[in-house]
Amino acid sequence: MLKSQMPMLKLIQKMNLPTLNANRQSYVLKILENFDQEHINNPSRNIPLDLYLRYFFLNEKQKVDSLDREAIVEYVYQLMIYKGYLNAICRKPMSWQTRFRAFMGPDFEEQFKNDNLPLHVRLSFPKDLFDEILKAHGPKHAEEICSVQDERGVLTVRTNTIKTTRTDVNNCILILHQLMHAFKQNGWKVQPTEFAPNGIKFIQKPHGNFFQMKEYKYGHFEVQDEASQLLSMRVDAKPGDIVLDYCGGSGGKTLGFAPFMHNKGQIYIHDIRKSVLIQAKQRLKRAGVQNCQVHHDKQKLKEILKGKCDWVMLDVPCTGTGVMRRNPDMKWKFSVEKMREVIKVQELLLNESLTFLNKKGGKIVYCTCSVLPEENLLQVMKFCDKHGFEIENGSHFTTFPKSRGMDGFFSATLVPK
Ligand SMILES: C[S@@+](CC[C@H](N)C(=O)[O-])C[C@H]1O[C@@H](n2cnc3c(N)ncnc32)[C@H](O)[C@@H]1O
Numbered sequence: 359m360l361k362s363q364m365p366m367l368k369l370i371q372k373m374n375l376p377t378l379n380a381n382r383q384s385y386v387l388k389i390l391e392n393f394d395q396e397h398i399n400n401p402s403r404n405i406p407l408d409l410y411l412r413y414f415f416l417n418e419k420q421k422v423d424s425l426d427r428e429a430i431v432e433y434v435y436q437l438m439i440y441k442g443y444l445n446a447i448c449r450k451p452m453s454w455q456t457r458f459r460a461f462m463g464p465d466f467e468e469q470f471k472n473d474n475l476p477l478h479v480r481l482s483f484p485k486d487l488f489d490e491i492l493k494a495h496g497p498k499h500a501e502e503i504c505s506v507q508d509e510r511g512v513l514t515v516r517t518n519t520i521k522t523t524r525t526d527v528n529n530c531i532l533i534l535h536q537l538m539h540a541f542k543q544n545g546w547k548v549q550p551t552e553f554a555p556n557g558i559k560f561i562q563k564p565h566g567n568f569f570q571m572k573e574y575k576y577g578h579f580e581v582q583d584e585a586s587q588l589l590s591m592r593v594d595a596k597p598g599d600i601v602l603d604y605c606g607g608s609g610g611k612t613l614g615f616a617p618f619m620h621n622k623g624q625i626y627i628h629d630i631r632k633s634v635l636i637q638a639k640q641r642l643k644r645a646g647v648q649n650c651q652v653h654h655d656k657q658k659l660k661e662i663l664k665g666k667c668d669w670v671m672l673d674v675p676c677t678g679t680g681v682m683r684r685n686p687d688m689k690w691k692f693s694v695e696k697m698r699e700v701i702k703v704q705e706l707l708l709n710e711s712l713t714f715l716n717k718k719g720g721k722i723v724y725c726t727c728s729v730l731p732e733e734n735l736l737q738v739m740k741f742c743d744k745h746g747f748e749i750e751n752g753s754h755f756t757t758f759p760k761s762r763g764m765d766g767f768f769s770a771t772l773v774p775k
Pocket residue numbers: 604605606607608609610611612628629630631634673674675676703707
């Protein structure tokens with residue numbers, strides 16, 4: 359490859375990382391080793407890295423202060439992001455210890471210039487996943503998508519407009535500004551999001567724990583990526599509507615569209631995992647959403663809601679290829695076989711959602727956090743052809759992971775022809 363054709367790859371600037379003393383280092387290695395072991399012991403639990411870290415530090419609360427925690431988390435992420443590249447450059451036998459040494463050593467920068475290392479290795483992506491992204495988006499865009507996923511995600515929150523009795527737009531803006539002011543008082547740099555009307559973006563990662571803020575405890579805000587906020591708003595529910603959030607998880611999307619219903623009408627939130635529904639209940643309560651019931655039993659839900667819904671939000675399980683910078687461990691768990699399995703589940707869920715739609719214009723809002731067309735446009739087009747539906751206004755919504763910007767999401771609103 360000619361030098362001028364060399365891809366514009368970049369590496370993390372290690373000098374920007376926090377200092378790592380022996381204590382922090384031993385935590386970094388312990389976490390990564392335990393995380394791997396957890397997957398060997400409980401593969402079906404498939405716990406993502408961010409959640410694993412949250413549980414880990416809950417247990418270590420007394421021993422690790424917030425500055426140590428931030429430094430440890432940063433290194434855990436960097437090592438997980440660069441795992442593939444480090445595997446290629448580190449000395450054997452492979453372990454987190456040897457990867458860590460390679461990360462800290464001169465080879466980390468040196469080997470990056472080695473043209474003999476394939477592009478996917480320098481992007482630190484598994485070959486099969488990189489090939490899928492390449493097939494879908496071509497070399498230039500694939501490289502952009504993958505290199506952005508080597509950054510840390512931007513922290514964004516959504517202001518909860520339910521927690522005000524005032525309803526006009528100007529007052530919502532006032533609440534957003536009050537919250538921005540509270541963040542700034544803690545010394546955190548923030549700005550309103552560019553597209554989502556109620557979002558606040560952190561320009562720098564905040565030091566300290568903002569979940570301790572009274573504004574969080576009172577439900578004035580929730581963490582949600584800007585693209586995910588926009589996705590929630592694709593459910594354009596009016597007060598009085600009946601809405602089903604069928605793959606509701608811990609309620610992220612419901613929390614996003616519920617404020618527009620002003621607690622009138624009914625939201626049903628469902629998921630196959632009971633544990634996440636418990637979290638959803640707590641978050642909905644904190645946010646002041648009073649018109650939502652939580653359901654785990656699919657059969658019962660069908661009995662209650664058959665043919666009744668104005669909206670079905672279908673935020674389906676997917677490969678997560680648009681949000682891998684939040685959980686870089688997902689890169690290393692990807693396989694084409696798993697992708698095919700999840701595509702089948704999406705198809706099944708689309709079919710199931712038909713049961714709930716009312717015949718007076720009920721709509722399905724299909725969403726993923728994937729950048730792969732098989733899970734996105736191709737999936738919904740297949741559904742539309744089979745069931746006589748179409749994509750509303752012929753246009754879908756897509757975002758790609760952007761540097762210092764949004765994550766990668768897809769959404770299409772499906773309506774009967
Ligand atoms: C992308 S996550 C949803 C995230 C959630 N909407 C949010 O914004 O927080 C997909 C969810 O689908 C759920 N799920 C997987 N298979 C399902 C099925 N057969 N029926 C219903 N939910 C399912 C998973 O448990 C997971 O919580």
